Amino acid sequence: MKRDYYEVLGVDRSADEEAIKKAFRKLALKHHPDRNPGDKDAEAKFREASEAYQILSDAGQRAKYDRFGHAAFEGPGVGGFDFSATGFEDLFGDLFGEFFGGGGRGRGRRSRRGDDLRYNLEISFEEAAFGCEKNIAVPRLARCDDCGGSGGRGGSAPTTCPSCRGAGQVRFQQGFFSIAKTCGQCNGRGQIIKDPCTGCSGSGRIRRTQSLQVKVPAGVDTGSRLKLRGEGEAGSGGAAGDLYVVISVQEHDVFKRDGNDVICEIPVSFPRAALGAEIEVPTLDGTVKMKIPAGTQSGSVFRLRGRGVTDLHGYGRGDELVQVLVETPRKLNARQRELLEEFAAISGEDVNPMQKGFFDKVRERFG
Numbered sequence: 001m002k003r004d005y006y007e008v009l010g011v012d013r014s015a016d017e018e019a020i021k022k023a024f025r026k027l028a029l030k031h032h033p034d035r036n037p038g039d040k041d042a043e044a045k046f047r048e049a050s051e052a053y054q055i056l057s058d059a060g061q062r063a064k065y066d067r068f069g070h071a072a073f074e075g076p077g078v079g080g081f082d083f084s085a086t087g088f089e090d091l092f093g094d095l096f097g098e099f100f101g102g103g104g105r106g107r108g109r110r111s112r113r114g115d116d117l118r119y120n121l122e123i124s125f126e127e128a129a130f131g132c133e134k135n136i137a138v139p140r141l142a143r144c145d146d147c148g149g150s151g152g153r154g155g156s157a158p159t160t161c162p163s164c165r166g167a168g169q170v171r172f173q174q175g176f177f178s179i180a181k182t183c184g185q186c187n188g189r190g191q192i193i194k195d196p197c198t199g200c201s202g203s204g205r206i207r208r209t210q211s212l213q214v215k216v217p218a219g220v221d222t223g224s225r226l227k228l229r230g231e232g233e234a235g236s237g238g239a240a241g242d243l244y245v246v247i248s249v250q251e252h253d254v255f256k257r258d259g260n261d262v263i264c265e266i267p268v269s270f271p272r273a274a275l276g277a278e279i280e281v282p283t284l285d286g287t288v289k290m291k292i293p294a295g296t297q298s299g300s301v302f303r304l305r306g307r308g309v310t311d312l313h314g315y316g317r318g319d320e321l322v323q324v325l326v327e328t329p330r331k332l333n334a335r336q337r338e339l340l341e342e343f344a345a346i347s348g349e350d351v352n353p354m355q356k357g358f359f360d361k362v363r364e365r366f367g
Contacts, residue, residue, distance in 0.1 A: 002070050005052035013066070017057065024053035114141070114233040114241035121245050123216060125252035129262075129284055129309040131218035138243060139209045141233040146199035149234065153198065158191035166190040189237075205234050215246055219312030220248045220258070254282055260318025261308045265325055268292065273326045281322055283307045290322065298326035 005236070006013050009023040027049040028268065036042035055061045055073070064072040119138055143149040149156055160166040163320035168190040171180050182188040194204030212231060220226075224247040232241025249257075256263045266281060275293035280287050283304065290302060301323050308318025 003048070004067060005056055008026050008048055008052040009056065020053065021057050024049055025055075062109045090114075096341050102362065112236040113238040116237035116241040117232045117243045119243060119245045120248060120260040121214065121216075122250060124250050125255060125257070126284060127216065128220050128247070128249045129218065131310070133222075134214045134216060136212050136214055136245070137209050138212055138231070139207065140243075142208050142210065143234040144197060144200035144204055144206050147197035147204060149204040151193045151197055151200065151204040153195045153204040156193075156195060158189075158193050160187035161190055161192050164190060173354070204236060212243075216247070217312060218310035220247045220249070221257070222247060224312075255284070257309065258321075259309075261321055262318065263321045263323060265323045267327050268296070268327050269327055270329065273298070273324065281320075283320055284309075292324060296324055297328070300324045 004231075006015070009020060009027065011019055011023050015023075028046060031042040031046040031049065033039075033043050033046060055065050083352050117138065117140055119136060121134060121136065123132060123134070144151075146155075147153065148155045152158060158194065161168075161183060161268060164170050164186040167182045168183055168186065168188040170183050183190075186192050193202045197204070200206045210231075212228070214226065214228070216226065226245040226247070228243040230240045231243035262284065264282060266279060268277070268279060272279070273292065273296045274294065276292060276296070278289050278291050281304070282291045284307060288304070288307075291302065292300075293301065301321050304322060305315050306321040307320035310317050329336070
């Protein structure tokens with residue numbers, strides 16, 4: 001009499017697909033005939049677990065079993081289990097990869113694309129704002145010139161692997177089904193090189209440093225990436241990878257960046273801020289003159305339009321924001337102190353209108 005399939009796998013009737021798969025995998029590894037040669041009991045348990053898994057891993061079959069039990073699969077024309085069914089075969093492929101010491105039933109590729117590379121490029125603030133061209137040296141695996149990348153001496157072409165006949169896989173019979181394994185002679189490529197190139201030892205690639213000119217567009221910022229297609233490492237019979245140039249922008253002594261705008265802090269003396277003046281302001285395009293009105297307060301911001309960073313997508317330039325920082329004199333001679341005291345005396349409260357307003361609010365709030 002057949003045992004209950006859930007009991008065979010040791011799972012609850014509410015178990016999900018992943019739990020069922022995990023339970024079967026554990027039993028299969030334990031009872032597989034290759035691990036228990038000549039053990040009839042282990043072989044019987046393996047078959048029993050395999051049968052239970054095929055039914056319970058299929059939603060339709062499982063529904064029938066839950067309703068009718070083993071009777072759902074008995075009678076004329078019913079019976080036998082397809083161990084090459086979709087999903088079931090995939091599980092066995094992964095499982096038997098462990099028996100053979102491989103990585104499952106993954107198929108080898110005849111060609112492989114080259115790896116992508118990253119290059120960190122540091123540029124100045126001005127170079128980021130206006131764009132520039134840079135020469136860089138990139139160490140990478142390049143196609144061997146001696147064999148043209150074929151790996152064979154004098155450019156001779158590889159030949160079909162005699163072990164797998166070009167399939168990249170070899171098959172082994174395991175009881176009542178067969179298992180495919182990556183060919184050990186050609187490593188899954190399906191081809192072998194009989195007479196390897198002396199320059200690259202048959203790999204088709206050699207390591208060399210390549211000089212490249214990189215055009216950095218205006219408007220880049222720290223973290224911007226430039227993609228140079230096909231400038232990565234050469235592939236093994238496939239296309240070359242790409243090179244990603246990652247930008248890092250140096251800090252500036254005068255300017256700070258805010259999007260496409262630049263910020264510049266300008267110190268101004270107290271008399272000039274109070275009386276108004278024309279001051280010199282540095283910009284990315286050179287020094288310009290700018291007027292500040294009388295009574296300019298510390299922290300006031302003035303905008304110079306079109307003096308910022310060029311937009312990366314071509315939408316013009318940002319602005320320069322000039323922030324005025326009024327300097328309070330720290331050392332006064334006797335005459336300067338006398339004049340300031342006289343100024344304070346004749347100005348009264350009007351000398352500090354903002355301060356007066358502040359303390360009026362304090363008295364109103366706290367009494």
